[in-house]
Amino acid sequence: MRADHSHPGSRFVDFVHGFGALADAETDEARLRAQGGALLRELVSHDDWLAPDDARPDPQRYRQNLLHLDPARRFSVVAFVWGPGQQTPIHDHTVWGLIGMLRGAETSQGYRFAGATKMVEDGPPTLIRPGQVAAVGPRIGDVHRVRNAFDDRVSISIHVYGGDIGALSRSLYLEDGTRQPFVSGYSPPWTPTVPSHRIAP
Ligand code: FE
Numbered sequence: 001m002r003a004d005h006s007h008p009g010s011r012f013v014d015f016v017h018g019f020g021a022l023a024d025a026e027t028d029e030a031r032l033r034a035q036g037g038a039l040l041r042e043l044v045s046h047d048d049w050l051a052p053d054d055a056r057p058d059p060q061r062y063r064q065n066l067l068h069l070d071p072a073r074r075f076s077v078v079a080f081v082w083g084p085g086q087q088t089p090i091h092d093h094t095v096w097g098l099i100g101m102l103r104g105a106e107t108s109q110g111y112r113f114a115g116a117t118k119m120v121e122d123g124p125p126t127l128i129r130p131g132q133v134a135a136v137g138p139r140i141g142d143v144h145r146v147r148n149a150f151d152d153r154v155s156i157s158i159h160v161y162g163g164d165i166g167a168l169s170r171s172l173y174l175e176d177g178t179r180q181p182f183v184s185g186y187s188p189p190w191t192p193t194v195p196s197h198r199i200a201p
Contacts (some may be wrong), residue, residue: 008046008048008049009049009051010049011043011046011048011049012043012049012050012067012068015039015040015042015043015077016068016077018039019036019039019070019075019077019160020070022035022036022039023070023074023075029096029137029139029162030139032096032162033096033098033135033137033140036075036098036160037098037133037135040098040100040133040158040160041100041131041132041133043100043158044100044101044102044130044131044132044133044157044158045130045131047102047103047130050079050102050156050158053189053190054067054079054081055079055081055103055154055156056081056190057081057082057083057086057154058081058083058187059083061083061086062080062081062082062083062086062087062088062148063079063080063081063187064078064079064080064166064184064185064186064187065078065079065080065081065186065187065189066078066166066186066187067079067158069164073163073164074162074163075160075161075162075163076160076161076163076164076165076166077158077159077160078158078159078160078161078165078166078186079102079156079157079158079159080106080146080156080157080158080159081154081155081156082104082106082147082148082154082155082156082157083148083154084148084150084151084152084153084154085147085148085150085151086147086148087145087146087147087148088145088146088147089145089172089173090111090119090143090144090145090172090173090174090175091143091144091145091170091171091172091173091182092138092142092143092170092171092173093136093137093138093142093161093165093168093170094138094142094163094168094169094170095137095138095161095162095163095165095168096135096136096137096138096139096140096161096162097135097136097137097159097160097161097162097165098133098134098135098159098160098161099128099133099134099135099136099146099157099158099159100132100133100157100158100159100160101128101129101130101131101132101133101155101157102130102156102157102158103130103154103155103156104130104148104149104150104153104154104155104156105127105128105129105130105148105149105150105155106127106128106146106147106148106149106155106157107125107126107127107146107147107148107149108125108126108128108134108136108144108145108146109121109125109126109144109145109146110122110123110126110141110143110144111143111144111145111173112143113177115177116177117176117177118175118176118177119143119173119174119175119176119177122141122143127149128157137162143173165184166183166184166185166186167183167185168183168184169181169182169183170182170183170184
């Protein structure tokens with residue numbers, strides 16, 4: 001990995017190259033999570049590289065900004081931007097995922113089925129802070145609800161998933177155990193500001 005971080009964006013370029021090299025070398029999921037988690041921890045231990053447009057909250061709902069999709073769709077990198085108090089429904093991923101906290105803090109509450117028609121909280125919630133990394137996945141606990149730990153400020157986490165997460169067939173869950181098919185997609189890019197007036201020729 002290059003040591004020159006004179007341009008903040010180079011941190012992210014290095015991260016993507018490093019993750020691609022890891023995906024070339026390693027197919028074991030547990031080792032991918034462990035070594036990929038170390039790369040992600042390094043990335044989110046510096047909060048100087050995310051482009052301002054990828055850090056803007058939407059007052060209506062949390063944003064999922066696609067930062068990188070591996071050409072072979074082995075992994076995707078998404079910036080989650082949480083407005084104050086925003087949260088996800090209970091959902092699964094179907095692939096491994098790594099969550100690195102960049103700014104603010106985020107709470108994850110795991111869920112599990114207790115019988116066919118009831119979902120219950122699975123242990124206490126987990127709080128992650130800047131520089132910390134958590135993992136999800138079918139082998140280690142894949143169903144959770146995530147929320148901004150703050151009701152008065154924006155939080156941002158960087159997620160890496162073992163596939164094209166926005167295109168995968170996944171599920172949302174209600175606490176009565178109801179399951180709904182779900183494809184998250186990605187948030188559309190911010191549209192450039194249109195000038196509010198024009199000067200007549
Ligand atoms: Fe999730």
